[in-house]
Amino acid sequence: MRRLLTVFVLIAGLPFSIAGQELRVPNKPDSVKFAVIGDAGTGSSAQKGIAKEMATWRTRFPFTFVVMAGDNMYGGERPRDFQKKFEIPYKPLLDANVKFYAALGNHDDAALQRNYKPFNMNGERFYTFKPKDGVRFFALDSNYVDKTQLEWLDKQLAASGSEWKIMFFHHPLYSSGETHGSAELQRDLLEPLFVKHGVNLVLTGHEHFYERLKPQKGIQYFIIGNSAKLRKGDLSKSGLTLFGTDREYSFMLMEISGDELFFQTINERGQTIDTGSVRRVGKVEPAPGRTTQPVVPQARPTPAQPGPRQPESKSTPSK
């Protein structure tokens, strides 16, 4: 009887399970496709599990590069650590010529990692790259936000024109984490530049959970510091939170097509835990306190499909 019940439950749950493994980004031929991980360099079974899912999902969604939001290497950084915590877990992706672009976290040896070719930092602690016309990424060193970096960023952002502007770095400027919380000191210095130049998207780690935040001053923020580490119970969902989980490891798939960016967040079992998109509004004249290209959260899952589980807000939503 119990066996029969188990079979029934499995069959009943099958459509949801399959739906949870559906590709939920459009996968258009000419789009920019990439993946995002954070706090991944442990060498643990969790890292391997996520890496395996990344390779599996790439067969359906051929992303060409991976953005790393820091803490790429925990503990020792000997040659064998680079193998155990990077080269072996991501071997299928590296073999398929998927490029990794790293930002530095507080556990990372900067001199080693910036010169480690597979991290594509070109010897710099902050840098920019452009995978395709119209889309530009900026890797920042949020461990050391000095005047040199701020001046560089101001200049680079000013030169980037109407491109999508995507930041990735370690410390989250907004966070509902109890252990760390929002990195307000970095925010005081970085956010004015983001707003001034119309940054669209910010990807960070440091907190060992996943959180999709409400757009702040027209900028969409994600925390994806759970690609190998979890701090269960640390996410105190707040008015900032649109969706989040501190119970699952995850990585993100992202796709930029025109003025829309689609995302799908996937856990270590290959199940989709969050999906959606953000649209950047066309050209808007800059004004004090307003981004030139604000983003607007878009797609919501239909009730028939599993998708983001809505958080229970503890406080009033931010403006």
Place this chain on the structure above:
Amino acid sequence: MKVSHLFTVALLTAACGGDPAPDRSTYEASEPAATPAATTGEAAEPFSPAPDPAEKGPQISSAPSAPLVTPEARAKGVNPHAAILADFKERVDAYMKVRKDAIKDAPPLKETSDVTKIKAAQDGMAAQIRAARPNAKQGDVLTPEIAAQFRRLLSPELKGDDGRDAKEILKDDAPSAASIPFKVNAKYPDGAPVPTVPANLLINLPTLPEPLQFKIIGKHLILLDEDADVIVDYTLNVIR
């Protein structure tokens, strides 16, 4: 961030005459700015391990140093704070010159997939730097006057909400002071977390040329050559 930061930054910029930020376009490597020759710190004692502050308790840096603001300068009305920061820049420039000369024959630190080669280049660079300044001692760069000036610059930032945030960040994933060798020319330990420097503190300190960075371990400040992982100098109890 307070409006006072802007004044502080302006003062530091004026005092230090900071080189313009490297124009790093996409994947454009930057070289440390060439710096004019300057006097090196006054050599004196042979290299010897410094006492472990964790064992002896916090101490104020007391290395001897020539007074930087001479009576003549004071008489001419030189801003003593600006003069101290200008002196710091000279000392940093002097280190950068010694460093540049020291590593010119060392294997270059360049991008490679072979971590062993990066480590070897780092170690080679560190060895050359140590050999070029065997008599370097605490206080050569961070003189007592400069350390006192840094304390003055940081003190307002350690108060109020920003100050509390800064102190939290300093504790966050940071190594214990006992795990870091407070010793000039020592290696920053492999695998030790590199503490984030609170942005409000950093913006109030002079801008350093790459690859020098300030690191704050507990209450103490280290001047680190990040490429070589060499502690160039340190001063204790900067954070109060």
